[in-house]
Amino acid sequence: MPLESLKKAAIVGSGSMGHGIAELLAMTGYQVIMIDINDELLRNAKEKIKWSLDKFVEKKRIRSEDADATLARISATTSYEEACRDIDLAIEAVPERIDLKKRVFSTLDANSPPNAILASNTSTLSITEMAGATKRADKVAGMHFFNPPIMMALVEVIKGDNTNQDTLNTLTELAKKLGKTPIIVKKDVRGFIVNRVLLAVCMEAFWAYKRGEATKEEIDASVKYTGGFPMGWFELADFSGLDIDYEVVEVLYSTYGERFKPPEGVIEPLIKEKKLGQKTGAGFYDWSKGRPRIPFNLLDTYDVERSWAVGVNEAAWLIQDEAATPQDIDTGMKLGTYWPSGPCEYGDRTGLDSILNKLNELHKRYGMELYKPCPLLEEYVSKGWTGKKAGRGFYQ
Ligand SMILES: NC(=O)c1ccc[n+]([C@@H]2O[C@H](COP(=O)([O-])OP(=O)(O)OC[C@H]3O[C@@H](n4cnc5c(N)ncnc54)[C@H](O)[C@@H]3O)[C@@H](O)[C@H]2O)c1
Numbered sequence: 031m032p033l034e035s036l037k038k039a040a041i042v043g044s045g046s047m048g049h050g051i052a053e054l055l056a057m058t059g060y061q062v063i064m065i066d067i068n069d070e071l072l073r074n075a076k077e078k079i080k081w082s083l084d085k086f087v088e089k090k091r092i093r094s095e096d097a098d099a100t101l102a103r104i105s106a107t108t109s110y111e112e113a114c115r116d117i118d119l120a121i122e123a124v125p126e127r128i129d130l131k132k133r134v135f136s137t138l139d140a141n142s143p144p145n146a147i148l149a150s151n152t153s154t155l156s157i158t159e160m161a162g163a164t165k166r167a168d169k170v171a172g173m174h175f176f177n178p179p180i181m182m183a184l185v186e187v188i189k190g191d192n193t194n195q196d197t198l199n200t201l202t203e204l205a206k207k208l209g210k211t212p213i214i215v216k217k218d219v220r221g222f223i224v225n226r227v228l229l230a231v232c233m234e235a236f237w238a239y240k241r242g243e244a245t246k247e248e249i250d251a252s253v254k255y256t257g258g259f260p261m262g263w264f265e266l267a268d269f270s271g272l273d274i275d276y277e278v279v280e281v282l283y284s285t286y287g288e289r290f291k292p293p294e295g296v297i298e299p300l301i302k303e304k305k306l307g308q309k310t311g312a313g314f315y316d317w318s319k320g321r322p323r324i325p326f327n328l329l330d331t332y333d334v335e336r337s338w339a340v341g342v343n344e345a346a347w348l349i350q351d352e353a354a355t356p357q358d359i360d361t362g363m364k365l366g367t368y369w370p371s372g373p374c375e376y377g378d379r380t381g382l383d384s385i386l387n388k389l390n391e392l393h394k395r396y397g398m399e400l401y402k403p404c405p406l407l408e409e410y411v412s413k414g415w416t417g418k419k420a421g422r423g424f425y426q
Contacts, residue, residue, distance in 0.1 A: 031118060031145055031200050032200070036119055037060065038063070038118055039061070039062055039117060039118065039120065040062075040063050040121075041055070041062060041120075041121050041123065042120055042121065043122065043125070044064040044071055044072055044074075045125075047175060047177060049064070049078050050175070050178050050180050053079045056079075056101070057100050062104045062105070063104075064076075064107075066108065068108060072106035075106070076104065079101065080101060083100055110138065113141075114142040114146070118145075120146065120148050120149065121150075122134050122149065126152060126277055128159060131159075132160055132163040135148060135150075147200060148170045149171050149201060150171075151175055152172060153274070154225055154282070155220075156220070157170060158191040161193070168193060168194040170192075171190060171193045171197050172215065172222070176224075176366050183210055183211050184213065184224070185213075186224065187202050187205060187214050188215040188218060189218065213362045214354070216352060216354060219285075219348070219353045220286070221278065221285075223362040223363075224363060224367060227348070227359065227362075228363075229275075229279055230290070230341065230343070230400070231263065231340050231341045232266070233291075233292065234336055234401075235264070235332075236263075236297070237293050237400065239296065240295070248328045249262060249263060249264065249331075250262020251325055251326065252330060252331055252333070257338075259337075260367075265315065267307065267314065268315055269307060269308050270307065272297050272300055273301055275297065276292075276298070276301060279297075287399070288398070288399035290400075291399070336388070336392065340400065340401070341363075342377035343385070345359045345372075345373040345374050346403075349424070350404055356372075374423075378423035378425055380417070381416050381419060382410050382415065382423050382424075383411050389407075390403060410423060
């Protein structure tokens with residue numbers, strides 16, 4: 031479907047992500063209909079959109095007429111039949127459970143015009159499985175927005191095993207029209223690009239903490255103040271929600287095995303105590319008085335090169351899997367998580383031989399899959415492709 035034919039979209043699930051995606055599409059001029067399981071949730075979602083639009087007006091980012099017109103483009107219903115009758119696109123944003131998502135895709139398929147594209151905002155689940163619940167697998171893809179969708183510049187567009195190029199092109203163009211930078215996940219791999227690299231790096235920090243090598247404050251201070259990352263890994267885990275992080279880690283562990291094995295007794299006890307991070311006021315840190323204060327004087331107590339080595343290694347795995355290009359990985363990490371550098375450009379700048387040495391040293395010390403160098407990285411170094419100094423690494 032050419033982008034010009036796309037006029038109306040259904041957003042399925044009007045929670046944290048759904049209402050934001052609805053607002054974004056309506057601001058760009060699309061007719062939007064939100065679907066949820068009861069009217070109160072839909073009323074709340076509309077209230078949140080109105081609050082957000084009022085803020086834009088207050089800050090003089092949009093005119094009040096534009097806010098009114100945006101709201102007028104958004105309707106809501108609990109009926110899939112009513113919502114989907116004349117849509118060109120549906121974006122699903124219901125809770126992260128594959129059984130539920132498959133049910134939703136089957137219902138969307140039964141109620142939408144045959145040429146409508148069906149997309150999922152899943153953080154990590156299989157697009158191919160969702161597509162399998164429909165009779166239009168070629169028109170099913172992932173469209174993964176970051177939170178909050180209205181502000182974050184990145185969208186991962188994910189190809190399922192049977193997604194056709196036309197569908198990918200339309201969603202990529204749509205992301206651009208919404209003012210976002212799309213990156214393409216060329217294969218339906220778990221964690222896609224950003225969550226996969228991020229979780230690998232967090233895993234290294236969680237293991238260092240579990241082994242008693244550094245406290246969470248020491249790791250976070252070094253990551254922020256020496257590494258230049260916007261948040262420490264424990265702070266970030268709290269910010270995203272420990273229940274959500276755990277769900278993603280479980281999927282990565284069951285897919286990739288030992289490389290993503292989480293250390294026992296780090297996250298689960300907090301989840302059991304309902305300390306889920308910022309949203310519950312406590313997680314690794316106390317958030318009751320706002321963002322935790324990470325002491326500056328601890329800035330060199332953890333070796334941030336370990337984070338980089340594991341991040342570069344996971345990027346190499348993505349490239350070896352033919353799931354992403356170095357450019358898209360770097361763009362994803364910079365726009366999706368505000369990393370000061372993409373892992374591929376960092377690796378090329380530092381020297382892929384140094385990264386490989388670091389990984390080998392860590393692998394020898396701990397014997398863990400997490401540190402085992404990706405064969406692609408070993409191959410590059412053996413060919414002399416060590417990065418910028420050699421004129422060839424991940425990049426030419
Ligand atoms: N929250 C984030 O930071 C974030 C970021 C990126 C992607 N995601 C993904 O987005 C999706 C939604 O996450 P969220 O945080 O917005 O969840 P949420 O719990 O805030 O919202 C989910 C909404 O879906 C509704 N819902 C449940 N069953 C439904 C059904 N059968 N039909 C229609 N609506 C239904 C719920 O009532 C709720 O309003 C998940 O797949 C998640 O992994 C979340």
